Amino acid sequence: MAEEDISQLIHASQGRSSLSMPLLQSTRAFFEGQEKGEHIILMLRPHVITLAPPAFVALILFLAPFYIIPFLKLINIDLSGTLNFMQTFLIIIIWYLFVFGYSLYHFIFWYFNIYILTNERIIDFDFKGLLNKEISYAKLNQIQDISPKTIGFFGTFVHFGNVFIQTAAERPEFEFHNVARPDMVAQEILKQVRHEEGEAPGEIA
Amino acid sequence: MPVEEITNLTGKFNTAFGVKAFLILFLVFYCIFAVMLFRQIQLMSRTLPTVVFPLLKFLAIIHIGVSLAILFMVLGVF
Numbered sequence: 545m546a547e548e549d550i551s552q553l554i555h556a557s558q559g560r561s562s563l564s565m566p567l568l569q570s571t572r573a574f575f576e577g578q579e580k581g582e583h584i585i586l587m588l589r590p591h592v593i594t595l596a597p598p599a600f601v602a603l604i605l606f607l608a609p610f611y612i613i614p615f616l617k618l619i620n621i622d623l624s625g626t627l628n629f630m631q632t633f634l635i636i637i638i639w640y641l642f643v644f645g646y647s648l649y650h651f652i653f654w655y656f657n658i659y660i661l662t663n664e665r666i667i668d669f670d671f672k673g674l675l676n677k678e679i680s681y682a683k684l685n686q687i688q689d690i691s692p693k694t695i696g697f698f699g700t701f702v703h704f705g706n707v708f709i710q711t712a713a714e715r716p717e718f719e720f721h722n723v724a725r726p727d728m729v730a731q732e733i734l735k736q737v738r739h740e741e742g743e744a745p746g747e748i749a
Numbered sequence: 750m751p752v753e754e755i756t757n758l759t760g761k762f763n764t765a766f767g768v769k770a771f772l773i774l775f776l777v778f779y780c781i782f783a784v785m786l787f788r789q790i791q792l793m794s795r796t797l798p799t800v801v802f803p804l805l806k807f808l809a810i811i812h813i814g815v816s817l818a819i820l821f822m823v824l825g826v827f
Binding site: 574575576626627630631634635637638641642644645648649652655656658669671674675677679 | 764765768772775776779782783785786789790792793795796797798801805808809812815816819822823826827
C-alpha cells in the first residue's frame, strides 16, 4: 500500500467529523523546530472514542440542575427562601460555566496529545495536565523495537490501542496512547526506520 | 422582634454570605484556570499550528471574559 494511502487510512480512522478534518490536512502542516526537508508522515491523536467518558460525565453535569433541584425539594430543602431569583440564576450560570470549562479542558487535553512521525524522527507532545507539558524527540535511527498493543473491548471493537517504541534516545520508551490502527502505525514507523537506515548519516530525505 | 425571627435573619445572612464567599473564591480560581487554559492554547498554537487553533483561542478568550463578567456580577448581586 502506498505511503499516502496508509497515512490517509490511519487519519481517516480517527473519525470523519469536522473536528478530525484538520488531522487530514495536518500532514501538510508544520511544527516548531521542523528541519528543512523534514515532512510529517503521520500526525496522531488518541482515538475520538477516548473522549466518550468525559463527554458522558459532562452530559450528567449538564443535566444536574434538572434533577438536583427537584431532589432538594423532595427532601424539603427550599433554596428560594434563602436565595432570591437572581442569585439562584447566577448559581446555575456558574454551574454551566464550570461544565463548559470541564468540557473544554478535556477536549484540549485530548487535542494537545499529539504523536508525530516524520521522515526523520518521532515526536511525542504529552499534555499531562494544565501545568505539565512534555515534548520528546527520538531520531528514527535510534528506534530499536516497536510493539503495537490493542487491549480491551473498546480497543478491539473500535480498533485502537497503544504503540510502544523502545529507543536508544534520552527517553528510552515512547508510547503512542490509544491511537487508531496501532498495527498500521507500527508498520509505518518500521517502514520509515528501514528507509532511514538506508540513508547516509545526516541526510534528510 | 421575636428571638426566632432574629435567629432566622442571622441564619439567612450567614447562608447568603457563605454562598457569596464560596462563589467568589471559586470564581477567582476559575478565572486563573481560564487564563491558564488560554495560555496553553496560545503556546501550543505556536508549537504546532493547525486550523482549529483560532477557534480554540476564540473560545478560550470568551471563556475568560464570561468568567470575569460572572465574578463581577456575583460581587454586585449577592
